[in-house]
Amino acid sequence: MQTNAVFYASDATVVTVTYGERWRFLRRVLSAAKEQGASRAVVIDNGSSQDITSLARTEFGDFARVVRSEKNTGSAGGYRLGLETALYLPETKLLFLLDDDNKPLPGCLAALCAELNSAGVPPDKLAAAAFRPGHTSGKVRPSAYQSFRLTSLPELVGKRIWRGTRPQSPFALDAAPYGGLLFHKTVCERYGLPDQRLILYADDTEFTYRITRGGGKIIAVPGAEIEELVTSWTIRPKFARTGQLRGPDAKLFYRARNRAYFETHCVKHNRFFRKINGAVYLTLIGLAALLTKNVPRLRLLLSAIKQGEAGKLGEVEEFKL
DSSP states (O other), X not given: OOTTOOOOGGGEEEEEEEOSSOHHHHHHHHHHHHHTTXXXXXXXXXXXXXXHHHHHHHHHGGGEXXXXXXXXXXXXXXXXXXXXXXXXXXXXXXXXXXXXXXXXXTTHHHHHHHHHHHSOSOXXXXXXXXXXXXSOOOOOOTTOBTTBOGGGHHHHHHHHHSTTOOOOSOEEESOOOSTTEEEETHHHHHHOOXXXXXXXXXXXXXXXXXXXXXXXXXXXXXXXXXXXXXXXXXXXXXXXXXXXXXXXXXXXXXXXXXXXXXXXXXXXXXXXXXXXXXXXXXXXXXXXXXXXXXXXXXXXXXXXXXXXXXXXXXXXXXXXX
C-alpha cells in the first residue's frame, strides 16, 4: 500500500471483547470511543451473563454491533471473531482494538491516527499503540524463560529506579497488547489473525509480534493514553516473577503455557542460553514456592511450561473458561 494515505478517527471501527458482568466498564469504553469520532464498534459478547445486545442497542443504537458467543472462547477466540466480523463490514478501514476496561482518554484516537499518517510506513506494515502505564515494555527478549533473562537484570533494576519517568516521544515496540492498538485492515491480510488455540494470555504478544518479525513496525504513542478501569492481576505489585504462582489456576496455566510456547516456537533463541535462563528462573521460583508453601502451584506451572514447549495448545478440559 501507499504511504501517503490519510486516516481519520471516523475511519476507525472499534473491536472489543466482553464477558461475565462487565457492562459497567464496557459502556464507558464505547462511549469514550464514540466521543472521539470512531464510526462503529464490533462487540464480541464472549458468554456474558448480561444481555449485552439489548444494553448496547438501548444506549448506542447502530453504533455498536454485538456478536454473541454462547461460550467464552478467551481473548484469542474473541478478538479473532471480532476482527473477522469487522473485516466483513465494507466500511471498515482502521481497526481500533480495546479491552472492555480500556477507556481511551481524550485525544487518544486522534493521536494514534496522526502517528499512522506521519510514520512513513506502508499501512499494511504498521500499527500504533496507545500508552498504557504499568504494562510491559513491549520488548521481546530472545532466549528468555518465562520472560526472565539474566542479561536483562540491569534493565529491570533501572526500571525500578526510573519507573516514574514517562516517555515523551513515540518509540518502537516488538509486540503490544490488544488494548489501544490501531491499524489498517490490510495488516490482518498480511500477518493473519489471532491464534485461537492460545485461549488467553500471550495471544496478543504472538499476534502483534508477527508484525515486527515480518518487517513491519509497532509504534507506541505517549500522547495516546488509555485509562485502565480495572487493574489486571498480572501487573499488581508482586515479588519478582513469583507473580506466576498467584491468581486462578486457569489463568496461571494458560499464561505460563502460552509464554513457553511463544518463547520456544515463535522467537529465535539460543537453546544453551535459554537453558541457563531456565535453570536460574526455576531455582528462584522453586525457592519462592517453598517459602510461600506454594508447591502444588509450582507443579502446575511446570506442567504448563512443558506443554507449551511441546506445542500442545487449545483449551484444556481441566481449565475451561
